[in-house]
Amino acid sequence: MSVQVEEWIHMDTQGDSSAQEDVQKCLNPVVGPRPNLTPIGLAIWNNNEQIFRSLVKDKRTHINNAGENLNTLVYALAFKEPRLEMAKILLTEGEDEDRLDVTAKDPGSGNTALHMAVQNGYKGVVGLLLEKYGDKIKVNEQNLDGNTALHLAAGAGHKDVVRLLLECKNINPSLTNSDDKTPFNLAKDKGHQECADALLVASDPMFLHEQIIQDIKDSNFAEARIEYWLNQGLKIDATNEDKYVLLMYAINVSNIEAVQFLIGDKQANVNAQDRLGRTALFWTINLFAAEGLIDKDKNKDIFEFLLKNGANPL
Structure with missing residues (x-):
């Protein structure tokens, strides 16, 4: 395991509460009344890390199915207080990394695991996704509202996550969402100046605005x-x-x-x-x-x- 992956694993112990109100507004209601869950989904619901880890390591487990069209990783990240350790177990301890689907979308919102991690400000999980699954992750993927991960990070004021996403080779900071807003527009509208400044520069680092x-x-x-x-x-x-x-x-x-x-x-x-x-x-x-x-x-x-x-x- 690389040093960088180790750092991502030990990050996010407290999360980023700088924009908690914004985060709660955009969280998917998938954590409402308990649906018909699979064993691994039930372990997430009950926050039972020990059972969850055992199921992840068991090759018989359908690792991506938490129940009722719920992707396990998205489900773990969808809680108001995400099951962070469970998400990291999925990303780091599976017997076969190819088993894990990191691109699945929640059907209700179109959010991927990257969207869910970003909007909560969990830089460690975002880093793990990009470090270990960068060849699979589509950083410009848009949800049903047209928001990319960068939109959500900028709108929530998670400046460290914004900078991390901007380091991605294929990131496009100019995409607009369903309201015709770019990530820069959202950051400005919400008063997140450092995010807006980083996005302003990202549009062309060689242009002196x-x-x-x-x-x-x-x-x-x-x-x-x-x-x-x-x-x-x-x-x-x-x-x-x-x-x-x-x-x-x-x-x-x-x-x-x-x-x-x-x-x-x-x-x-x-x-x-x-x-x-x-x-x-x-x-x-x-x-x-x-x-x-x-x-x-x-x-x-x-x-x-x-x-x-x-x-x-x-």
């Missing part, structure tokens, strides 16, 4: 704010429509600390060119002639720093 520029400007180019956007996935040499990079904006306000941080700590391209072919060095020289420049001494320091760190004067 005006919202990002303004946010960093408002912080006076604080290192922590630049770091925040880089942690959301923004590339250090992302550009806007005019091919301006963050380094050029920092130079434009003579912020030598930000310039040193971008080049020294984050390896920004010191010779990046804007749409007119102008580099950071050109911007710095041009500022010497600008009227009302606040601190020409800082601008001189920036000029010398750029030259020492590879700026091409030709």
Whole structure:
């Protein structure tokens, strides 16, 4: 068992209750009155982990059938307080991993196990599904409301799960649900700013949105704010429509600390060119002639720093 799988197994002991009200609204009512359950389904209902584990390891058990069209994994994850350990037993302790159906949908909602784990904010279960069954999981699968796993994570404000899903190679953050909402729209509507920011960057990590520029400007180019956007996935040499990079904006306000941080700590391209072919060095020289420049001494320091760190004067 890989180190990463071990980490996923021991995650989620307390779950993520940051958006519990939203979670309860979208939970499937499959946990209502007890249906006709199979033995493994009954073990889930009674929360009997010992019996459940024995049944999972017994090859005679119909491991995917919890009863009345209930997929076992989806059923285990459907409870208001999910049987987390049982879900993890299914994902890690079955005698034959090929027996487990991780793509089945709940007929009432169209939710898969990934949907159920995501909307509850259980990063460990999501990680296990993606790590062990990534070749089977369809990360862009939509439920009956048109929601993907990313929609549910964004709408519930589970920022760590959003970031985990965005790491998936085939993830599509631009899909719309039945209400014509993208995951970004849902995060914004619900006020989950960090999720919205991560999704904004995910739409194109090499594009420097005006919202990002303004946010960093408002912080006076604080290192922590630049770091925040880089942690959301923004590339250090992302550009806007005019091919301006963050380094050029920092130079434009003579912020030598930000310039040193971008080049020294984050390896920004010191010779990046804007749409007119102008580099950071050109911007710095041009500022010497600008009227009302606040601190020409800082601008001189920036000029010398750029030259020492590879700026091409030709």
